[in-house]
Amino acid sequence: MPETHYRICPFCEATCGLEIETTERSVTSVRGDGEDVFSDGFICPKGPALAELDADPDRLRHPLIKRNGSHVAATWDEAFAEIETRLGAIIAEHGSESVGVYLGNPSVHNWSLALYSRVFLRALQTPQIYSASTVDQVPKQLASGLMFGSFATVAVPDIDRTDYLLVLGANPFESNGSLWTVPDFPGRLRALQKRGGTCVVIDPKRTRTAAAADRHLFIRPGSDALFLAAVANTLVAENLCTHKDLDPHLDGVEAAKAALEPFTPELVASTCGIEANEIRKIARELAAAPRAAIYGRIGTCTQEFGTLASWLVDVCNILTGNFDRPGGVLFPLPAAFSVGGKPGIGRGVSTGRRHSRVRGAPEVMGEFPCSCLAEEIETPGKGQIRALFTIAGNPVLSTPNGTRLDAAMRNLDFMVSLDIYLNETSRHADVILPGLSPLESSHYDTAFPAFGYRNALRYSPPVFAAPDDRPAEWQTLLRLTSIVSKDAGGASVEDLDNFVFSTNLQRYLRSDSKIQGRDESEIQQELGDRVGPERLLDLALRAGPYGDGFGSDPDGVSLKKVEEHPHGIDLGELQSRVPEVLKTPSGKIELAPGAVIEDLSRLRDCVGRGAESLYLIGRRHLRSNNSWLHNLPRLTRGKNLCTLQIHSDDAGRLKLSDGGTALVSSKAGSVEVPVEVTDDIMPGVVSMPHGWGHNHEGAKLSVARDRPGSNSNILADEFALDPLSGNAVLNGIPVTVRAA
Numbered sequence: 001m002p003e004t005h006y007r008i009c010p011f012c013e014a015t016c017g018l019e020i021e022t023t024e025r026s027v028t029s030v031r032g033d034g035e036d037v038f039s040d041g042f043i044c045p046k047g048p049a050l051a052e053l054d055a056d057p058d059r060l061r062h063p064l065i066k067r068n069g070s071h072v073a074a075t076w077d078e079a080f081a082e083i084e085t086r087l088g089a090i091i092a093e094h095g096s097e098s099v100g101v102y103l104g105n106p107s108v109h110n111w112s113l114a115l116y117s118r119v120f121l122r123a124l125q126t127p128q129i130y131s132a133s134t135v136d137q138v139p140k141q142l143a144s145g146l147m148f149g150s151f152a153t154v155a156v157p158d159i160d161r162t163d164y165l166l167v168l169g170a171n172p173f174e175s176n177g178s179l180w181t182v183p184d185f186p187g188r189l190r191a192l193q194k195r196g197g198t199c200v201v202i203d204p205k206r207t208r209t210a211a212a213a214d215r216h217l218f219i220r221p222g223s224d225a226l227f228l229a230a231v232a233n234t235l236v237a238e239n240l241c242t243h244k245d246l247d248p249h250l251d252g253v254e255a256a257k258a259a260l261e262p263f264t265p266e267l268v269a270s271t272c273g274i275e276a277n278e279i280r281k282i283a284r285e286l287a288a289a290p291r292a293a294i295y296g297r298i299g300t301c302t303q304e305f306g307t308l309a310s311w312l313v314d315v316c317n318i319l320t321g322n323f324d325r326p327g328g329v330l331f332p333l334p335a336a337f338s339v340g341g342k343p344g345i346g347r348g349v350s351t352g353r354r355h356s357r358v359r360g361a362p363e364v365m366g367e368f369p370c371s372c373l374a375e376e377i378e379t380p381g382k383g384q385i386r387a388l389f390t391i392a393g394n395p396v397l398s399t400p401n402g403t404r405l406d407a408a409m410r411n412l413d414f415m416v417s418l419d420i421y422l423n424e425t426s427r428h429a430d431v432i433l434p435g436l437s438p439l440e441s442s443h444y445d446t447a448f449p450a451f452g453y454r455n456a457l458r459y460s461p462p463v464f465a466a467p468d469d470r471p472a473e474w475q476t477l478l479r480l481t482s483i484v485s486k487d488a489g490g491a492s493v494e495d496l497d498n499f500v501f502s503t504n505l506q507r508y509l510r511s512d513s514k515i516q517g518r519d520e521s522e523i524q525q526e527l528g529d530r531v532g533p534e535r536l537l538d539l540a541l542r543a544g545p546y547g548d549g550f551g552s553d554p555d556g557v558s559l560k561k562v563e564e565h566p567h568g569i570d571l572g573e574l575q576s577r578v579p580e581v582l583k584t585p586s587g588k589i590e591l592a593p594g595a596v597i598e599d600l601s602r603l604r605d606c607v608g609r610g611a612e613s614l615y616l617i618g619r620r621h622l623r624s625n626n627s628w629l630h631n632l633p634r635l636t637r638g639k640n641l642c643t644l645q646i647h648s649d650d651a652g653r654l655k656l657s658d659g660g661t662a663l664v665s666s667k668a669g670s671v672e673v674p675v676e677v678t679d680d681i682m683p684g685v686v687s688m689p690h691g692w693g694h695n696h697e698g699a700k701l702s703v704a705r706d707r708p709g710s711n712s713n714i715l716a717d718e719f720a721l722d723p724l725s726g727n728a729v730l731n732g733i734p735v736t737v738r739a740a
């Protein structure tokens with residue numbers, strides 16, 4: 001029987017609504033859901049590839065255990081027994097601090113993992129926690145945390161109402177946005193231009209986003225903080241600051257202005273590769289626009305001044321009077337799982353509560369930089385990582401010095417991967433526990449509504465029933481919790497889930513929520529027989545800002561109500577949220593956090609450097625998603641995406657020709673890669689995408705193996721970090737290039 005299902009795409013942050021036609025257990029078509037309240041039918045080529053992912057014969061459907069060096073199929077009971085025995089012995093001998101965990105990007109897109117990995121981590125009690133965050137967005141979260149008091153409170157452009165959008169280091173035409181959930185960026189940009197607005201893109205590459213914008217300026221990799229400091233400097237010098245409305249909520253304005261005084265456009269121009277009068281022009285345009293917004297992403301984060309650049313994006317948004325107001329940048333208000341606590345004040349954020357064992361890197365957001373992972377596995381001593389869990393991550397391809405990490409993993413006493421593929425990372429695992437197909441799982445985005453261009457509420461039930469013998473990943477995580485927990489060792493999945501729920505419920509009953517002080521058993525009864533993530537969601541929705549309060553607010557939302565709206569519920573345009581959203585001890589926006597101001601001297605010291613070397617940056621392509629969709633034929637046929645893009649001047653000088661092979665070398669390593677000559681890239685800069693290099697023995701990726709590409713992270717230096725956030729420098733890597 002043909003059926004139609006509605007399902008949010010789990011691949012990227014745009015979270016598009018899909019319309020999926022099925023017959024029995026197969027998918028007959030996937031298209032955009034034209035009635036989706038948030039994405040209005042927009043999709044990219046990856047959405048329809050969900051059908052191929054579901055059907056991929058290489059996708060794992062049962063656990064694997066490594067026996068005599070190769071992976072063999074196992075039952076779930078055998079897999080958990082193997083973990084219990086081997087991990088148990090390691091923890092008994094070396095303590096739980098000898099167990100490391102790496103969480104990858106899909107652990108944010110898959111709510112089973114997002115909600116229950118925390119439970120597992122809490123039970124495990126290890127300081128050795130790593131994630132893809134430190135090759136991604138930590139600088140923005142740290143800057144936001146220091147300014148607004150919470151790592152999860154990030155302001156996003158109000159694109160549908162702005163007149164001027166300045167984009168740095170982001171290419172939403174390929175990526176579809178990040179820390180900004182904005183399906184159909186191209187359409188929204190066209191609408192902005194049609195209503196007379198302007199978009200300017202600052203990027204070392206003339207990307208598709210840059211080409212569609214009104215203006216594009218090349219910038220030398222890693223110099224955004226200098227550029228933005230000079231924009232802020234100009235705003236002050238030319239008396240263009242208009243933040244009066246926000247003044248009652250601002251702390252440190254004069255200190256920030258004073259600290260930026262040395263950074264004149266003339267000082268930074270040649271280091272940025274942007275003329276001083278261009279920098280002034282942008283400052284004046286930002287100030288003159290009725291409503292303007294600045295947005296920075298990967299290019300401004302994964303570089304050596306990531307935290308400073310991220311901070312300066314909001315400093316400029318604030319100085320131009322565009323912060324927390326319609327048409328500028330605003331804080332979304334998610335329907336569930338948002339930052340709790342008392343409105344308008346909090347403890348703020350802290351970092352460096354512990355330091356990594358080998359190089360002493362400070363913890364940020366409870367994690368160490370993933371660039372430290374290899375050395376923590378290799379270096380003997382108390383606290384050495386002997387066992388490792390990877391949860392939906394492929395750090396061998398996605399983190400710096402992949403060669404070293406790949407080798408280090410061989411030295412582990414025991415490794416477990418929660419993954420749906422046997423790939424470059426999970427091939428090292430002694431036990432692989434596969435998740436379900438996305439089409440067999442329900443879906444709710446726990447993180448991305450906090451970055452939405454608009455407030456909305458959407459939930460997808462599973463398209464297909466999961467086979468009886470396969471656990472959902474939250475159940476797998478609870479089984480693991482039961483194995484590692486000191487207090488709840490041996491508890492059943494059901495008992496642990498009840499415990500997780502009741503801990504959550506207590507929090508809502510005690511904190512500033514719609515059900516503060518209510519009777520516990522009454523709430524429990526209302527939730528009926530829901531279990532797992534659905535029960536947590538129903539609770540969070542109903543106790544949350546739009547919730548029905550379990551009866552106190554009958555027009556409010558509940559999971560039942562969302563289920564009755566398969567295309568989602570629109571919750572309206574973004575609204576101003578200052579001061580209620582702030583969680584700083586002062587209850588104000590901290591414009592001049594000490595750590596950030598101190599780091600300006602390092603920025604000052606980099607003025608004048610740069611022109612002598614070639615710098616490597618990264619890029620994304622619409623048909624790829626980090627390292628893990630390369631096994632799907634419909635996304636990988638056609639032109640080779642893994643090339644070294646180089647300007648014709650540099651290619652000529654280095655005697656490289658289009659289609660030839662280049663040897664690219666950095667301090668960390670060397671790779672060979674096909675050359676693509678293009679004048680869309682800035683002279684002095686070369687670009688290579690990440691996530692490739694599918695040529696490892698023991699992986700099971702039969703499509704990807706035929707067109708492996710090369711791993712750009714062999715070139716990334718694990719010692720090059722933004723010191724404040726611990727984020728890796730993946731853009732602006734000094735390299736040499738020659739014909740291979």
Ligand SMILES: Nc1nc2c(c(=O)[nH]1)N[C@H]1C(S)=C(S)[C@@H](COP(=O)(O)OP(=O)(O)OC[C@H]3O[C@@H](n4cnc5c(=O)[nH]c(N)nc54)[C@H](O)[C@@H]3O)O[C@H]1N2
Nearest residue numbers: 104105106136392393394398418419435618626627628690
């Ligand atoms: N040079 C360079 N490196 C980069 C970047 C860059 O721009 N340049 N970008 C960085 C960024 S932004 C990111 S986010 C990271 C990503 O880094 P990672 O998260 O480490 O890598 P992914 O390629 O996303 O790998 C995801 C893994 O999850 C598995 N998976 C997918 N869905 C599921 C699921 O539902 N359950 C389970 N259990 N597993 C699943 C996939 O098979 C794959 O193994 O890469 C970073 N690396």
Ligand SMILES: Nc1nc2c(c(=O)[nH]1)N[C@H]1C(S)=C(S)[C@@H](COP(=O)(O)OP(=O)(O)OC[C@H]3O[C@@H](n4cnc5c(=O)[nH]c(N)nc54)[C@H](O)[C@@H]3O)O[C@H]1N2
Nearest residue numbers: 169170171175178221222297298299621622624625626731
């Ligand atoms: N198709 C596709 N979509 C994806 C992903 C994917 O792999 N493929 N990954 C997803 C993930 S995990 C993330 S985090 C997001 C990232 O989303 P985006 O931040 O939009 O990432 P990119 O498309 O890599 O764009 C980064 C841009 O920064 C530029 N750049 C590099 N260095 C610098 C610099 O120093 N300064 C400036 N100003 N620009 C610089 C690059 O040329 C590039 O155009 O994309 C997500 N969406």
Ligand code: SF4
Nearest residue numbers: 009012015016044047
């Ligand atoms: S833009 Fe593409 S990958 Fe991202 S959510 Fe939409 S359909 Fe999925």
Ligand SMILES: [Mo]
Nearest residue numbers: 105132136178
């Ligand atoms: Mo990412």
